[in-house]
Amino acid sequence: MLQAARLGKKAGGRWLLQEIDLCVEKGEMVGVLGANGSGKSTLIRCLTGEWKADSGEVRLKGERIDTYSPKERARIVAVLAQEPLGEIEFTVEEVVKMGRYPYQSRWSWASGRDFDVCDSVLRQTGLWPMKQRQLAELSGGERQRVAIARTMAQEPELLVLDEPTTFLDIRHQLAILDLLKKWQSECGLTILIVLHDLNLAAQYCDRLVLLKEGRMVTSGVPKAVITRERIEEAYGVTPLLMTHPTLHVPQVFLQPAKEEKK
Numbered sequence: 001m002l003q004a005a006r007l008g009k010k011a012g013g014r015w016l017l018q019e020i021d022l023c024v025e026k027g028e029m030v031g032v033l034g035a036n037g038s039g040k041s042t043l044i045r046c047l048t049g050e051w052k053a054d055s056g057e058v059r060l061k062g063e064r065i066d067t068y069s070p071k072e073r074a075r076i077v078a079v080l081a082q083e084p085l086g087e088i089e090f091t092v093e094e095v096v097k098m099g100r101y102p103y104q105s106r107w108s109w110a111s112g113r114d115f116d117v118c119d120s121v122l123r124q125t126g127l128w129p130m131k132q133r134q135l136a137e138l139s140g141g142e143r144q145r146v147a148i149a150r151t152m153a154q155e156p157e158l159l160v161l162d163e164p165t166t167f168l169d170i171r172h173q174l175a176i177l178d179l180l181k182k183w184q185s186e187c188g189l190t191i192l193i194v195l196h197d198l199n200l201a202a203q204y205c206d207r208l209v210l211l212k213e214g215r216m217v218t219s220g221v222p223k224a225v226i227t228r229e230r231i232e233e234a235y236g237v238t239p240l241l242m243t244h245p246t247l248h249v250p251q252v253f254l255q256p257a258k259e260e261k262k
């Protein structure tokens, strides 16, 4: 579905990203991890064609990403950026309908299918009861759910999300990740997701990619990536690791720095 070879990005006279080789297979959920400033958003921007790479290349379904028109690309890839939706003057339903723009031409606005898809997405995301409300009236977490619903209405083959759970409480974090997982298994959706929560990443992702200072430290199944050595290397903290009692994936426990004995 998505492939990067020796990908690099430069800005302000330095390399933000270097030598990234990555392959995301159809139907996989791949998590991108790394400390603040390690290059996760830069990687996402280059992989989705928002930024042009300065070295290497990105291929989407075998074709170079820069050969797609924006509308062609939007029928394959939906992106949920890190910046939340602002307090724009639209209703929830209107924002979700914006997700249908790649399927509409100048001459044909919304069709019956566009309405059906939007209704189904509003119901699946629990937004149906608030569909007539103005976005400006919603909480940050509710607005985030609307943003996710808009990407779902786009019916992409590849969904790219940059920290989608940031503003959500634990119930809504799980609800959104469960919804993504259901969508992945029922429709063969491919997901690339930046997550700060290592435990959720281990629970939901098939594979993980760990970045440090713009380079890939390691990639692989959660058990291979979330190890004491790798976490220490990437984040500079020493975690306690245990295995999740039912899911059998690694889980990270943090501990305060020990005070020196006087």
Ligand SMILES: Nc1ncnc2c1ncn2[C@@H]1O[C@H](COP(=O)(O)OP(=O)(O)OP(=O)(O)O)[C@@H](O)[C@H]1O
Pocket: 011, 012, 016, 034, 035, 036, 037, 038, 039, 040, 041, 042, 043
């Ligand atoms: N347009 C830009 N010009 C110059 N430097 C940039 C630009 N955008 C990002 N950077 C720098 O590139 C590095 C990686 O930034 P990026 O946003 O990709 O990190 P991140 O891993 O997503 O961080 P966070 O977890 O804080 O969101 C940072 O040092 C950042 O300051």
